[in-house]
Amino acid sequence: MDDYFVVKRRLSATQYIDCHSHQPDLSGVFRIRSLDFKEFASQNVFPEFYSVGVHPWYIDNHSEQQLQSLNNNPQLLAIGECGLDKSIALPLAEQITVFEQHIQLAADWHKPLIIHCVRAYNELMAIKLSHSTANAWLIHGCNCSFQQLQQLLAAGFYCSFGSSLLNPKSKPAQYLKDLPIDRWLLETDAQAEIGIDQIYSCAARILGWELDALHQQMIKNFERILIND
Template identity: 45%
Template structure:
């Protein structure tokens, strides 16, 4: 059964929540499709929920002000649940000051709109934490998507108020993600498929086993987290 963008459907405790993916492909799943502002035309084709942001990889395709105007224009759409993915990436050529400016502009907009941020971060966690610490009244939830850092980094991020979203890296038992998951409070936890060719139920099954939970309990907690963070419930 496909869960549509219907508030009544959000009470279904047996739903899988996938907070970050790039295409609709699962049944019995509530998905947030990630769309870049350079691909704004894809929004019209979305029947479900989505996030919208200027990714650091695409700063050469679109200027920040144009991206912000597109996000603002879409902000009245009840299916737009988050800003992002946006963030910092030291593995690309774009200068970090340019990335930081685009990211902080999206932080400000997310605060204005009252929507959470879905964050891409590669090798720039110190800078990310400093931005978070220097952001006044940062009540907006910040979610690191595709987290694959070690438990020490996970603890630092959680201590600064971040949420962590884990994906296909959990399927590799020796990954940092598998180790970090076990130390992540369940109320700060999300799961996702991102662009991986893996089902969300496989990720839930693996995460539940690692956490010592049954899948139904993990689904129920994920739904509770989703409602609190994305729907202000």
């Protein structure tokens, strides 16, 4: 846990927490930069904090070898994004094989998993139930139905929401206020034009909370989900 001292110190001094972003570091934002393996391998200067994985869109014959070549270090806060995507041509069985490798790595290193899931929530649930890992499984950009999400939360998943909250008609915008407050985080993902401050303001408005209260809650959630688990 000593490794997390730096993280904790940074958290208390930071206003916004962006738990999953593909954008470069930004002052005033505590960001977990998501790097796909190839992007990771080509970095000269590493982001302050990051996650690494093989996104299902980029799985190839080298994925297993790439994962095995990773080294653990304190800046690596999570494994991923990785997961399952039924909107792509790659057979789900092949995606599951690579996803299982991420699950193993995350368990070995006691790191949370950041999960990409498109139309494969039932399969994801079945995989989670077949593992008894203590590390957090965070579904990022979660966009499933309220009923499905309740089942996922009951199975121990956490989730994060981003730009979908800005659309009042989206499912997350409609059910955010009905979710347990300690089970989710906020993110910008790949949307360069949307700031995490906008996402926070929107979430605070949906909840009917002051922004300060949301900041305090997000720090607590981050520590619980990404550090203490």
